[in-house]
Amino acid sequence: MSNTGRKKKLASFNCDQKMWEQFIARCNSKGTTATATLLEFIDLYLGDSQDKVDAISGNDLDERLDSKIKASVEKYLAVSDKSHSNPTNETIRAICERLDKLESQLSSESNRNQTTAIYNLSDLEEKIEGMCARMTQLAEAIIKILSLSQQPTKAGTEIVLQ
Incomplete structure (x- = not known):
């Protein structure tokens, strides 16, 4: 300075x-x-707005990441559906459905906690960490699928995600 x-x-x-x-x-x-x-x-x-700054930063980042990941998945599935349906697409759809269900559960629990004004921070953190881990798995799966889809495959070879 x-x-x-x-x-x-x-x-x-x-x-x-x-x-x-x-x-x-x-x-x-x-x-x-x-x-x-x-x-x-x-x-x-x-200032006194520390919580507001943290909330704005966190929510905005989460929303941007969410929208980018969802857009990437939707784009990949749209392109893949045009060519043919395969086990990889079904796996991605299953992961998306599980993430949507988890997000819905987290949202409903969050709403319930807000109405009762009881916050269990460690439980919420654990669920968020779990959700982040699943999002990371999804992102890694998408990256793996994209890299595999750009490589020539042998006839009859099936892509398996772990």
């Missing part, structure tokens, strides 16, 4: 150039600057 004037410091940090450019572009699209956004975040983070 260096002094830039009365009671102000110039902060610098290392950041991936592409990420920084995307951040600036997003800030501009929202009608603000990167500096203003970072200062607002710091102010919220240091």
Whole structure:
């Protein structure tokens, strides 16, 4: 940090150039600057709004990851369905159904906890970790399927996911 004037410091940090450019572009699209956004975040983070900042960051990230994963799965299944139905597609659909069911259970439990105002943080964390593990498995399965689908296969060979 260096002094830039009365009671102000110039902060610098290392950041991936592409990420920084995307951040600036997003800030501009929202009608603000990167500096203003970072200062607002710091102010919220240091103020009484800590929980709000954590909630916004976490929810936004989860929603973006969810939508990207779902879009990738839907795109893959749409392309695969056009060619033919196979065990891999059925496996992906089964995983998606289990994830949807788990998400629904988590959501209904969360709603129940909110209405009764009883929060069991460790239980919720455990379920979220389980859900994250399943999402990781799904992402790994998709990556494996995509890499296998780009490799030539022998006739009669079946792709098996673990």
